[in-house]
Amino acid sequence: MTQATIPTRVPSRLQDLREQAGRIPFIRRKEFTYGSLAGLAVFAVLFLPRTVPLTPAGMAVIALLVVGSIAWAAIFFSDELKPEWSKTLTAFALLILFGFLYYRYSTAQWSRMMTLFMNMEVIKVALPRLLEGLVITVKIAISSWVISTLLGLFLAVFRAFDNRVLNIFIIAYVDVFRAIPIMVLMVVIYFALPYVGLTLDAMTSAILALGLNSAAYVAEIFRGGIMSVKKGQIEAARALGLNTWQTMRLVLLPQAIRVVMPPLVGNYVASAKDTALASSISVIEMMKAALVEQAMLANPSPLIFCFVLYLLMFVPLTRLSSILEQRMKKSQRKANV
Amino acid sequence: MSDQTSPEIMIEVVDLHKRFKDLHVLKGISTTVKRSEVVAVMGPSGSGKSTFLRCLNRLEEPNSGHIYIEGVDILSPYIDINKLRTEMGMVFQSFNLFPHMTCIQNVMLAPMHVRKISRDEAYERGIKLLEKVGLAHKADAYPEQLSGGQQQRVAIARALAMQPQIMFFDEPTSALDPEMIGEVLDVMSTLAREGMTMVVVSHEMGFIRKAADRVLFLADGLLVEEGSPEEIFNNPQHARTKDFLSKIL
Ligand SMILES: Nc1ncnc2c1ncn2[C@@H]1O[C@H](COP(=O)(O)OP(=O)(O)OP(=O)(O)O)[C@@H](O)[C@H]1O
Ligand SMILES: [Mg+2]
Numbered sequence: 001m002t003q004a005t006i007p008t009r010v011p012s013r014l015q016d017l018r019e020q021a022g023r024i025p026f027i028r029r030k031e032f033t034y035g036s037l038a039g040l041a042v043f044a045v046l047f048l049p050r051t052v053p054l055t056p057a058g059m060a061v062i063a064l065l066v067v068g069s070i071a072w073a074a075i076f077f078s079d080e081l082k083p084e085w086s087k088t089l090t091a092f093a094l095l096i097l098f099g100f101l102y103y104r105y106s107t108a109q110w111s112r113m114m115t116l117f118m119n120m121e122v123i124k125v126a127l128p129r130l131l132e133g134l135v136i137t138v139k140i141a142i143s144s145w146v147i148s149t150l151l152g153l154f155l156a157v158f159r160a161f162d163n164r165v166l167n168i169f170i171i172a173y174v175d176v177f178r179a180i181p182i183m184v185l186m187v188v189i190y191f192a193l194p195y196v197g198l199t200l201d202a203m204t205s206a207i208l209a210l211g212l213n214s215a216a217y218v219a220e221i222f223r224g225g226i227m228s229v230k231k232g233q234i235e236a237a238r239a240l241g242l243n244t245w246q247t248m249r250l251v252l253l254p255q256a257i258r259v260v261m262p263p264l265v266g267n268y269v270a271s272a273k274d275t276a277l278a279s280s281i282s283v284i285e286m287m288k289a290a291l292v293e294q295a296m297l298a299n300p301s302p303l304i305f306c307f308v309l310y311l312l313m314f315v316p317l318t319r320l321s322s323i324l325e326q327r328m329k330k331s332q333r334k335a336n337v
Numbered sequence: 338m339s340d341q342t343s344p345e346i347m348i349e350v351v352d353l354h355k356r357f358k359d360l361h362v363l364k365g366i367s368t369t370v371k372r373s374e375v376v377a378v379m380g381p382s383g384s385g386k387s388t389f390l391r392c393l394n395r396l397e398e399p400n401s402g403h404i405y406i407e408g409v410d411i412l413s414p415y416i417d418i419n420k421l422r423t424e425m426g427m428v429f430q431s432f433n434l435f436p437h438m439t440c441i442q443n444v445m446l447a448p449m450h451v452r453k454i455s456r457d458e459a460y461e462r463g464i465k466l467l468e469k470v471g472l473a474h475k476a477d478a479y480p481e482q483l484s485g486g487q488q489q490r491v492a493i494a495r496a497l498a499m500q501p502q503i504m505f506f507d508e509p510t511s512a513l514d515p516e517m518i519g520e521v522l523d524v525m526s527t528l529a530r531e532g533m534t535m536v537v538v539s540h541e542m543g544f545i546r547k548a549a550d551r552v553l554f555l556a557d558g559l560l561v562e563e564g565s566p567e568e569i570f571n572n573p574q575h576a577r578t579k580d581f582l583s584k585i586l
Contacts, residue, residue: 082584084534112525223359230433232429232431232433233433233435235396235429235433236427236429236433236434236492237435238396238419238422238494239394239396239425239426239496240420240422240423240426240446240447240451240496240499241419241420241421241422241423241451241499242419242446242447246450246451250446250450251435254437255435255436255437258437313464
């Protein structure tokens, strides 16, 4: 080793900054963080009202406490130097605090919660009709999915041919059916069409309205998917001698479908949620069934049950949409490297 | 086909014009390509080389002029363009492999759906072609898993799977890193030796010198000069040719 000079270690300037307490802004310092936290705690212990029907002063104290703790958390979260686990802890602490405040001071009758909202007796009585409603909801949803997928795909494929006259019709369809509120469409189909000799039963009208509306969105989603495929792909297929339909079926659509799946599933969820609008034309789907039972039994449990059923049906689907989207983004990133 | 050595005319182009709206890209090009001939097309960027090539298989529709392939007028409205294209393979600058299919599926697609041969036969033919371009071991890989040079070789195999009589190449190596250019040019040289009729847009001087029978030099939509590689490279006549060669040498 003939190295004559060992380079002197250059201290990091950031290190300096961090070590010089004077440079750290006041609100980032430990003294402030824990001092203000202690302040909030003392304030809560001293001033939080002890009796339940709240006075205006009591409300003001609670509001101050909520604002104060949110502000404290915001400052805490915005400090990059604080460890991640402490931020997680803070988030949980906030949730617990708010939960406690609501539980302690709201006028809800906690002891009667179960009999009010989760009354098994009531749900047992209401169950047959709720399930009938569920079946109808599912029927409407699935039928409208089929209609919207077929019609939307049809519109998108013809749009891809880029014929000027066809385009005008397709654009008009998409614009019109995206503009009309679904409920208005349902009502028109059910109540107005009979005057021009087209009488459809309520269920069919609901399916048709949802399907026609959703097809407009599906058409746009598929069009986006088709346009996302590079022009060179089509040229390569045509240069091999594939005809227009083969190119569409074997090259274009399989590539478009990957891009299209996440928004398509999202759109399916959206149109399935709108099945509840069918109640406006006297279809007894799940929500209507729950409302009827609620009125007859004078207890909101059927509504809560219906609420939970909706969640059980749609949370998995929305999750699926997100997973598909992430997977697609990942594979796209790989393809772009 | 490759054993046939008669100098019969494979492609005849007569006074070909192509406009994009106001832009007159091809201003009357006439030339002929004989069977088994390898013709290189050179010229500055924007001179219309790609457009010329794409007119030959009607990826672009010419505005006027005639193109005869083996004597058949391909601009006739009665021609089945899809059938015609099966006789002409095309290789693109950007490979354009189908990303949702494996290499072997890329190669099998057109034979199965256009030529309607059985899956087994298409597979057999496909594997042979992948062997020919040195990529049989990548048969089940997806295009994104291959290097650019490998992708281009698969693209050549895909075009050859239709057993075309003519191959068009549009700058097949200009999207490639230098170390991958050789492997693609090797495959093309082999094809040329086997007697494939080829029209190649390229500026790879070494390849053109070795493999091409004739060079067409395009500038501003006109065929300004043609001749053997030696004539064009060593003794260019036209000012545009001289200027261009001095820039790329
Ligand atoms: N589809 C199109 N629409 C309008 N203009 C086009 C189109 N394709 C090509 N052009 C124009 O035609 C001219 C010739 O293009 P072309 O791609 O044939 O040139 P090139 O000789 O292949 O050039 P390069 O070496 O850059 O590939 C260019 O000016 C280009 O902008
Ligand atoms: Mg070009």
